[in-house]
Amino acid sequence: MVEYAIEIDNLVKKFGDFTAVNGVTLHIKKGEIFGLLGPNGAGKSTTINMLLGLIPPTSGNILVDGIDMQKNPDKAKQEIGVVTQETVVEPELTAEENLMIFGRLHHIPASELQKDIDFALELSDLTDFRNKYAGTFSGGMKRRLETAKALMHAPQLLLLDEPTTGLDIQNRTQIWNLLRQINKRDNVTILLTTQYLEEADQLCNRIGIIDHGKLVALGTPAELRQKIGMSAVVEVAAAKDYLDKIASAFKKVGLDPQVLTNKVIASGGNAPVDKVDKLIKALTLNKIPIHGISMHEPTIDDIFLKLTGSSTRDQTGADNSKAAALMRRGR
Ligand SMILES: Nc1ncnc2c1ncn2[C@@H]1O[C@H](COP(=O)(O)OP(=O)(O)OP(=O)(O)O)[C@@H](O)[C@H]1O
Numbered sequence: 001m002v003e004y005a006i007e008i009d010n011l012v013k014k015f016g017d018f019t020a021v022n023g024v025t026l027h028i029k030k031g032e033i034f035g036l037l038g039p040n041g042a043g044k045s046t047t048i049n050m051l052l053g054l055i056p057p058t059s060g061n062i063l064v065d066g067i068d069m070q071k072n073p074d075k076a077k078q079e080i081g082v083v084t085q086e087t088v089v090e091p092e093l094t095a096e097e098n099l100m101i102f103g104r105l106h107h108i109p110a111s112e113l114q115k116d117i118d119f120a121l122e123l124s125d126l127t128d129f130r131n132k133y134a135g136t137f138s139g140g141m142k143r144r145l146e147t148a149k150a151l152m153h154a155p156q157l158l159l160l161d162e163p164t165t166g167l168d169i170q171n172r173t174q175i176w177n178l179l180r181q182i183n184k185r186d187n188v189t190i191l192l193t194t195q196y197l198e199e200a201d202q203l204c205n206r207i208g209i210i211d212h213g214k215l216v217a218l219g220t221p222a223e224l225r226q227k228i229g230m231s232a233v234v235e236v237a238a239a240k241d242y243l244d245k246i247a248s249a250f251k252k253v254g255l256d257p258q259v260l261t262n263k264v265i266a267s268g269g270n271a272p273v274d275k276v277d278k279l280i281k282a283l284t285l286n287k288i289p290i291h292g293i294s295m296h297e298p299t300i301d302d303i304f305l306k307l308t309g310s311s312t313r314d315q316t317g318a319d320n321s322k323a324a325a326l327m328r329r330g331r
């Protein structure tokens with residue numbers, strides 16, 4: 001039996017002279033829940049699309065359950081269930097009809113189809129909604145229906161591209177539970193992409209962090225946490241002109257500042273609350289106007305900063321993926 005569900009070696013994808021995926025090597029064992037974590041434009045969907053055989057790699061190899069995706073795509077694809085980044089349920093059909101059509105497309109014998117549908121509905125907690133139109137479903141319910149759909153042909157490998165982006169925490173937790181159940185019950189290998197550190201942390205056995213098409217870190221959540229240190233991050237946002245003064249205030253209270261485009265951050269170390277308290281006093285005393293001050297657990301952005309020396313979203317949380325992508329492409 002093949003040990004790995006997925007073996008990716010030196011995978012590269014270029015669009016013109018822009019490199020979206022830049023030499024990714026990743027081996028995912030059967031039964032793992034693996035999270036590919038990265039910001040907008042990191043190369044997550046491009047990687048998934050190559051794994052699905054939807055776009056050809058520029059170079060590199062992909063094996064799915066030992067089957068070469070380029071040489072034997074149809075066979076490799078049979079192993080995979082997929083939930084794409086865009087929601088693709090049929091709104092004019094009921095939950096049950098959505099599953100039925102998908103089951104027929106996958107040539108599930110009529111004698112087994114109803115049983116499979118019942119099981120998929122139960123697993124995704126949608127049994128009570130089987131006769132409701134998918135168009136009336138909440139975002140979370142649509143995502144669960146899609147996951148149910150992906151499981152209809154009993155794949156050994158499930159790929160999900162940002163299954164919970166935009167969902168509230170309750171819906172996110174429901175999807176996590178669904179994935180855990182599938183993994184535990186049938187030992188289905190799960191590869192999901194996410195922008196949420198806590199999702200990767202809570203759900204995944206292993207995490208790969210991808211940025212600018214490169215894997216910048218790989219390990220269990222515990223290994224990554226150890227690598228970055230789990231101390232709190234102290235952050236002060238302000239207009240550009242004040243950042244140097246703020247950095248001086250950080251130093252005065254014993255924090256080691258890093259100045260970004262519109263904020264100063266530091267790893268909190270011991271007694272971060274005391275330091276924040278002193279910092280507020282120092283900033284007030286010097287009448288430095290700020291936009292915000294916070295202390296938080298390291299976010300995906302903080303981890304990137306630590307691992308790559310540059311921030312992924314160096315501009316207060318705004319989704320600047322398109323601008324960043326264009327910048328990277330030299331426009
Ligand atoms: N068909 C394409 N042609 C040109 N550039 C592309 C194409 N597909 C993706 N890209 C670029 O490749 C980079 C990676 O895109 P990708 O969709 O893989 O990112 P992602 O990690 O999935 O981001 P998101 O979280 O926003 O979905 C981006 O800069 C994107 O603009």
Ligand SMILES: [Mg+2]
Nearest residue numbers: 044045046085
């Ligand atoms: Mg994507």
